[in-house]
Amino acid sequence: MNTIFKPRLFSEKTAIITGGGTGIGFRIASELAHLGATVVLASRKKELLDKAVEKITAEGGKAFAVECNIRDEESVKTCITKSIELCGKIDFLVNNGGGQFPSPAEFINRKGWHAVIETNLTGTFFMSQEIFNKQFVKTGGSIVNIIANMRNGFPMMAHTGAARAGVENITKSLANEWGRYGVRINSVAPGTIDSSGLEKYDAQYKDFIYGFAKFNQTYRLGTEAEVASSVIFLLSPAASFITGVTLAVDGAESLYSPLSPPVENDKNPPFKG
Numbered sequence: 001m002n003t004i005f006k007p008r009l010f011s012e013k014t015a016i017i018t019g020g021g022t023g024i025g026f027r028i029a030s031e032l033a034h035l036g037a038t039v040v041l042a043s044r045k046k047e048l049l050d051k052a053v054e055k056i057t058a059e060g061g062k063a064f065a066v067e068c069n070i071r072d073e074e075s076v077k078t079c080i081t082k083s084i085e086l087c088g089k090i091d092f093l094v095n096n097g098g099g100q101f102p103s104p105a106e107f108i109n110r111k112g113w114h115a116v117i118e119t120n121l122t123g124t125f126f127m128s129q130e131i132f133n134k135q136f137v138k139t140g141g142s143i144v145n146i147i148a149n150m151r152n153g154f155p156m157m158a159h160t161g162a163a164r165a166g167v168e169n170i171t172k173s174l175a176n177e178w179g180r181y182g183v184r185i186n187s188v189a190p191g192t193i194d195s196s197g198l199e200k201y202d203a204q205y206k207d208f209i210y211g212f213a214k215f216n217q218t219y220r221l222g223t224e225a226e227v228a229s230s231v232i233f234l235l236s237p238a239a240s241f242i243t244g245v246t247l248a249v250d251g252a253e254s255l256y257s258p259l260s261p262p263v264e265n266d267k268n269p270p271f272k273g
Helices: 023-034 046-058 073-087 110-139 158-181 196-200 203-215 224-235
Strands: 014-018 038-043 062-067 092-095 141-146 183-190 246-249
Touching: 014 023, 014 073, 014 110, 023 038, 023 046, 023 062, 023 092, 023 224, 038 046, 038 073, 046 062, 062 073, 073 110, 092 110, 092 224, 110 141, 110 158, 110 183, 141 158, 141 224, 158 183, 183 224, 224 246
Parallel strands: 014 038, 014 092, 038 062, 092 141, 141 183, 183 246
Antiparallel strands: none
16 A cells, blocks of 8 residues: 555554445545554445455454444444444544435435435434544544535535535534544545445446546546545644644535636646555
8 A cells, every 4th residue: 555654653543434344435444554553444234344354454454344324323332332342442433434326406305315414414423422422532532524525515416415514514513512622523525536436326427427527626536545645644643733624635626616617637646545
């Protein structure tokens, strides 16, 4: 793994990464493990978690798999309790788990709306609350929430745009409430990322998503490694004076302006790690 961070930076540290079995979550977990952390991968699909843990351990990292449905209160409590039992303590929480589906707003039904809100917003809040009450209130810690580029609205994704905006506000609120306990909370807002998660979308939507490469100043999609390195920076001691903020990792996609439209270029090569 190609990482810009110091070897063993997170030696003796432990982290829970929700949605850690695939995509951006797996990249974050892999790099943390490479840097010496013990990682707990949490999601609903145990078979994917087991494969991810196998890959990390094969590269010399230390990882555990804990099945967790972040929409379910008891599952969240069990996940946090078991993670602490496995690791002895938890230092970091990365709320990466989430889910959504593309749809025009007029066709989103109540079931779909509530599923996305409960996963992305409610799940993030109660994972954070549980780790705070079980661990961070005593020892401090750091939380990074993965949200999305929804600063200018989120057409075709109104449900997840609303949820992620809520998470950004929670980030600010909890940073204020829990700072006195030594808890830092930040968010990372990726733009359009060339992630394995795109494979679940229908072909028509994948073409639409890949087309977003034309709407940022780098004129390309971002990489999983670029998101992961931003998360790891916010977890690191170098970010010890940073809390309650959202870091946009989007090539200025959120700043798109017709007054200075992106032009095709090869001046901003990707970091793939």
